[in-house]
Amino acid sequence: MNAATANSYPIDTLGLVVTVLLVAVAAGISYAMRLGVHRQMLWATVRSLLQLLAMGYIIKFVIERNSPWLAFALIAVMILAAIQITMSRAANIPRDVMPQVFLTLTASVILQISVVTELVIRPHPWYAPAVLVTMTGMLLGNVVSAIAVAMSRFFADMESRRYEIEMLLSLGATPFEAARPSIVASVKMGMIPTIAQLASSGIVLIPGMMAGQVIAGADPLTAAKYQFVVLAVISALTLMADSLIMALVYKVSFTKLDQYRPAA
Structure with a gap:
């Protein structure tokens, strides 16, 4: 294991779940205060996660094929x-x-x-x-x-x-x-x-x-x-x-x- 690998911090499924929950809490605050941005924020977060993961798989495929x-x-x-x-x-x-x-x-x-x-x-x-x-x-x-x-x-x-x-x-x-x-x-x-x-x-x-x-x-x-x-x-x-x-x-x-x- 080299130094770069030893000092890296990969994000697992738990990390993604905690991140989404944090956004959900922020959206809940928006809903409670009637700021009107909770739906857009939740939708944008879910869309971003799906798009980025999909792009990650696509880029991985393209890199591997070279x-x-x-x-x-x-x-x-x-x-x-x-x-x-x-x-x-x-x-x-x-x-x-x-x-x-x-x-x-x-x-x-x-x-x-x-x-x-x-x-x-x-x-x-x-x-x-x-x-x-x-x-x-x-x-x-x-x-x-x-x-x-x-x-x-x-x-x-x-x-x-x-x-x-x-x-x-x-x-x-x-x-x-x-x-x-x-x-x-x-x-x-x-x-x-x-x-x-x-x-x-x-x-x-x-x-x-x-x-x-x-x-x-x-x-x-x-x-x-x-x-x-x-x-x-x-x-x-x-x-x-x-x-x-x-x-x-x-x-x-x-x-x-x-x-x-x-x-x-």
Whole structure:
């Protein structure tokens, strides 16, 4: 038994049961105080447990087969699921922006794999499923939240600025110039959680990846390096994704004659 194995603390069924019971107690407090979040919390917890366990089995299967085709097939399924989640999370957005969302998520994943995975981590073999799939999952989780918030803010802000936009267009402004204040506000809004996590990591926050590696017996310094790479990469790619989605969707708010068109 090596040091890493000796110092690891695997979670058994009892640990999962205690965790679920803790959530149930919190939901009970919500019910007693009539906060109205107990049902959502319980459902989200059960759904999270089932999804994570299922993904754990799937990733284990893909790692054991060690096939690039299986790894990329799983990543493709993750992208499709991310599109659906993004469209459901973003409020009051036109449904015809789905191709732009697909392009943004796919470009982010390709950039992450080609630059970060292959140039920073450099796994062996290059398609190592343990690296490709997990890195893609972490990236998509953050990008989905960021672009959903950014799109929601953009279309809401455009509607609130409707008369200002029409005035700018009548004075000769281009659609991009008229939409720019909403684009800037939306990108900033989408980046707030990511930047806050990056800035607070290591001082008031030990992020999940680093904490998990240390608990599992990894060297804390190595875990810190991995966590920094993940956070910095996610921040950079999230900003790129936010910028790309805004560059793609702002045109939806205008007709071919450069007239403002409210979101359907």
